[in-house]
Amino acid sequence: MLPVFGHTNPDTDAITSALVYARLLTRQGVPAQAYRLGELNFETPFVLREAGVEVPELLPKLPAGTPVALVDHNESAQSVPNLPELTVTRVVDHHKLGDLTTAQPAYLRFEPVGCTATILLGLHREARMPVERLDARLMLSAILSDTLHFRSPTTTPQDREAVAFLAPIAGVEDVGAYALAMFAAKSDLGDTPAETLLRMDYKVFPFGDPPQRWGLGVIETTNPAYVLGRQAELLAAMDRARAEEGLSGVLLSVVDILNETNLTLVLSATEEKVLREAFGVEVAGGRADLGNRISRKKQIVPALEAYFAPEA
């Protein structure tokens, strides 16, 4: 059974694309099983429950040399700790290509679209595999999640076309209402510890050469006031993360899904300087208003990469 898994701190795409790709490979004669690399956020259980799918198991420690398939990520910092020892035979992803290498020719499928699920729909079509209702539900949910129902600048015409194609198969009549229900589930944070909130959608990126490691968290919510009301706790959690992971900096962006705005919590003078110089924004009350920069992948990471890039 080929293990298939998405990134650590899994989002909906990381979980559902592992499920959908494992099912597709199995139908194509490559027995595969989906796993997760961490605890689910608050949106994904809603999606799985609505689709009637079990939560995938946590990936066990794999022995060196085990063949694996990656979805929705490719950088070792966002994968299993022993990724360099494993044999990556397949990758389906929509992120920039990081430090991945393979010892043998592999199957790699990267497209600059808004969601891994959009690529997976293409794989069904190329293989002339009819899309089943369950897979349609999972892919539809992932695309709505990754693109914030087309609000994110990562959205491409392929993502819109995929949603239009999948919705009837999934039996979702009102896509807007379904997306709102997903986002409400994601925003229903209750008394979740600040530590957990920080890590719900959190990735570590190396910037510059020699690389310094930054932790970049995002909380996408329809209720930003609730999250911002816990600013002090969140800053304390960010400070612990910085110390424990030996990071150069930590940013936590509170993204208002419906109004498409980003208020980013500022931990210290280091982050303040970088935000000011990389984005040209001012910091007040421990927050930087990043305006409509709601995509970490498309608007936050590239600006930080350019900022930290060595002079040519």
Next chain:
Amino acid sequence: MLPVFGHTNPDTDAITSALVYARLLTRQGVPAQAYRLGELNFETPFVLREAGVEVPELLPKLPAGTPVALVDHNESAQSVPNLPELTVTRVVDHHKLGDLTTAQPAYLRFEPVGCTATILLGLHREARMPVERLDARLMLSAILSDTLHFRSPTTTPQDREAVAFLAPIAGVEDVGAYALAMFAAKSDLGDTPAETLLRMDYKVFPFGDPPQRWGLGVIETTNPAYVLGRQAELLAAMDRARAEEGLSGVLLSVVDILNETNLTLVLSATEEKVLREAFGVEVAGGRADLGNRISRKKQIVPALEAYFAPEA
């Protein structure tokens, strides 16, 4: 115009896949132009002449940030010198993934098949683009060249299927006779300088950590006796290459296409030790008999990588 190019020391696949992919992209609304990164071998002019296609121009020096598409390679050591400054937006390749990274999400299409052209045929099908006679000729030739008409262990069922599909469109009735004519053209080396023979199909690979760089040349021929008759000259050319490029070692494999054998020229005690320990073969008369190991990609490079890999 998006520049599309294959590796340095281009083989038939590197040239024809650049031509075919540039034509496909252009038909899909992405104006593109094929280039080459070096002089052609003796097989490719035969293929282009038979197809009635001009030799692509040498790639000019591109300014930093220029978007480019790579075919049939991805490692910087086999590409333009300033590849890290360019913006790679597309890669179609069938080699292992090396040191490539991208600053933005890109279109990457890697499949573990025998030839880049086999992947390109798939792209035509997915896009429902009818294959034109010219493209069929170029893709057919590349697959026959890269797989040595299915003799190479890199051959996959997809390559065989592609040839069966392409031959009638290309108007090639007797595929075996066409392949033999291609291989005869490639073997018609005349008074080619030894330096040129060494570099016709020559790639530099980093092995181990810290990496040592090895130059690996292959001469595929239907007339190995002619090449082996020039052993002294070739060893002298290998010695110069080692000095000029600061290499740790240089190997030149003389592959008998029709009998599927490999006699590798041995430059010094360094290469002799590595060949003995990595392949378990003995050296006599300045040559090592590597038996039926005729694929650099599948049989030579992986063995050397395993040999030079740091202890786990």
